[in-house]
Amino acid sequence: MIPAKENKILLVDDNLLFLNIMVQAFKKTGWECHTASSAALALDKLKVGVPDIILSDYDMPGMNGIEFRQSLMKLDEWKDIPFVFLTSLSDKETIEQGLDLQAIDFIIKDTPINVIISKLNNILLTVNKQRELSTIEVQNAAKALNIKSIPQKTPQINGYKVDFCHHSYHDIPGGDFIDLIQVNERFTYIVLGDIMGKKWMAWYFTFGYLSYIRSAVRFAALSNDFSPASILNKVNNIICLDDILQDILSSLSLLMIDTQEGIIIYSGAGDLPLLHYTAEDDKLTEVKADGLLLGMFADTFYNEEKITLNKNDQLFIFTDGMIDAADNGNIKTDYQGFKQKLAPLLANGTKFGDIKERLFDMNPDIVVDDQSIINITKTS
Amino acid sequence: MMISIETDTEGYVSLKTTINEANLNNSEKFKAELTTLLDQYHKKAVLDMSSIGYMDSSFLGALVSSLKHAIAIKTDILLVGLRPDIHNLFTLIRLDKVFKIYKTLNEAVAG
Numbered sequence: 264m265i266p267a268k269e270n271k272i273l274l275v276d277d278n279l280l281f282l283n284i285m286v287q288a289f290k291k292t293g294w295e296c297h298t299a300s301s302a303a304l305a306l307d308k309l310k311v312g313v314p315d316i317i318l319s320d321y322d323m324p325g326m327n328g329i330e331f332r333q334s335l336m337k338l339d340e341w342k343d344i345p346f347v348f349l350t351s352l353s354d355k356e357t358i359e360q361g362l363d364l365q366a367i368d369f370i371i372k373d374t375p376i377n378v379i380i381s382k383l384n385n386i387l388l389t390v391n392k393q394r395e396l397s398t399i400e401v402q403n404a405a406k407a408l409n410i411k412s413i414p415q416k417t418p419q420i421n422g423y424k425v426d427f428c429h430h431s432y433h434d435i436p437g438g439d440f441i442d443l444i445q446v447n448e449r450f451t452y453i454v455l456g457d458i459m460g461k462k463w464m465a466w467y468f469t470f471g472y473l474s475y476i477r478s479a480v481r482f483a484a485l486s487n488d489f490s491p492a493s494i495l496n497k498v499n500n501i502i503c504l505d506d507i508l509q510d511i512l513s514s515l516s517l518l519m520i521d522t523q524e525g526i527i528i529y530s531g532a533g534d535l536p537l538l539h540y541t542a543e544d545d546k547l548t549e550v551k552a553d554g555l556l557l558g559m560f561a562d563t564f565y566n567e568e569k570i571t572l573n574k575n576d577q578l579f580i581f582t583d584g585m586i587d588a589a590d591n592g593n594i595k596t597d598y599q600g601f602k603q604k605l606a607p608l609l610a611n612g613t614k615f616g617d618i619k620e621r622l623f624d625m626n627p628d629i630v631v632d633d634q635s636i637i638n639i640t641k642t643s
Numbered sequence: 644m645m646i647s648i649e650t651d652t653e654g655y656v657s658l659k660t661t662i663n664e665a666n667l668n669n670s671e672k673f674k675a676e677l678t679t680l681l682d683q684y685h686k687k688a689v690l691d692m693s694s695i696g697y698m699d700s701s702f703l704g705a706l707v708s709s710l711k712h713a714i715a716i717k718t719d720i721l722l723v724g725l726r727p728d729i730h731n732l733f734t735l736i737r738l739d740k741v742f743k744i745y746k747t748l749n750e751a752v753a754g
Contacts, residue, residue, distance in 0.1 A: 459704030533736045594697045
């Protein structure tokens with residue numbers, strides 16, 4: 264189910280005629296409607312996609328509305344979907360029972376449909392407003408604590424230009440994290456990670472990961488062991504020992520720019536292959552690592568790739584949110600599709616700064632995740 | 644249920660996913676179901692994922708966590724029926740090195 268801008272409702276009623284009338288009315292006012300003629304079928308529909316609100320009949324054969332609501336309450340991912348009972352009953356006891364199950368409201372079936380729709384619009388407005396306020400509160404708390412998973416500026420690196428672009432999903436911080444760590448004039452580390460989760464739950468863990476990565480890079484510099492693979496190995500082993508993070512997996516691309524040697528050393532953990540644009544022949548080629556996701560198994564081996572950029576060559580490092588694409592109304596993961604779309608944008612040596620926002624406009628309707636991309640361009 | 648039980652034989656239990664879009668909304672429930680089944684049957688699980696057309700990183704994380712659980716209780720999860728896009732994703736992020744992936748149940752059982 265592709266996220267759409269209109270409200271999504273799941274209508275549950277065993278009276279098919281009434282269901283059809285409701286669907287027509289809701290669709291006319293711009294709602295996306297999904298229907299089920301029984302509570303059991305509604306549970307099946309929820310496995311495919313979650314609506315913004317559920318409007319359910321009370322009196323249905325098999326599982327009635329109260330039992331349906333009780334089933335939803337047992338599951339974390341369904342219990343918070345706003346739920347409204349629609350019934351011909353005006354029985355006080357039944358209404359109380361429904362409201363005890365945190366149903367938001369009880370609407371009598373005789374209510375004119377346009378009033379029902381208005382009521383649901385108001386309920387969703389209130390729910391969304393509350394969610395926005397909660398989001399703002401957490402964002403303010405994060406700001407007050409001065410914790411950031413995306414840098415505010417890029418370092419100046421002799422012979423290279425580093426730039427990045429990050430869009431969080433629905434403006435809620437998520438699992439992508441970026442860091443650019445200049446340890447001295449010679450070495451700069453580029454970090455791009457993606458915690459395997461979404462929204463707040465992933466975002467909270469980005470700081471644990473970033474703390475370990477930053478520490479590992481600093482300790483590596485202090486001990487003159489600059490190898491990105493060695494750093495990844497240490498970070499992975501620490502994560503596997505961390506009681507909290509050991510169940511949280513993350514991909515990581517770690518690159519070290521060595522300005523003295525004019526090379527980039529790359530090591531990757533479960534990350535997507537990088538894309539290397541060579542200006543001389545106008546070609547885009549993949550650069551692959553072979554390390555597994557961080558947190559998967561201790562003592563994982565990470566290899567290193569040496570990358571040499573010539574003047575005006577570019578290197579792209581990105582997370583999986585960049586490669587989601589639309590496919591006949593569904594979403595699919597399409598790395599090759601992204602590569603094919605990126606290639607013509609770079610023709611004739613076009614700079615990242617001129618195209619970066621266009622990269623995010625490729626599939627605006629199917630954005631379901633954080634999107635992050637880092638570009639390294641050789642300038643001399 | 645997001646996972647149906649197809650066959651239960653001496654050497655393995657054959658399971659099948661019932662969802663199309665595997666994402667944050669169902670990843671935790673999927674992990675809970677799969678780890679419960681692993682504990683219950685305590686044998687190699689062959690999971691047919693042909694129903695899944697899209698899988699996000701939350702779900703991949705849940706799948707890998709389930710595999711870690713399987714390994715911890717000395718069993719395994721074998722994957723079959725991956726659609727080409729999903730199989731490509733597994734290859735891109737090296738999950739094909741972690742999971743044993745087969746085209747069909749028969750191939751998985753034959754090893």
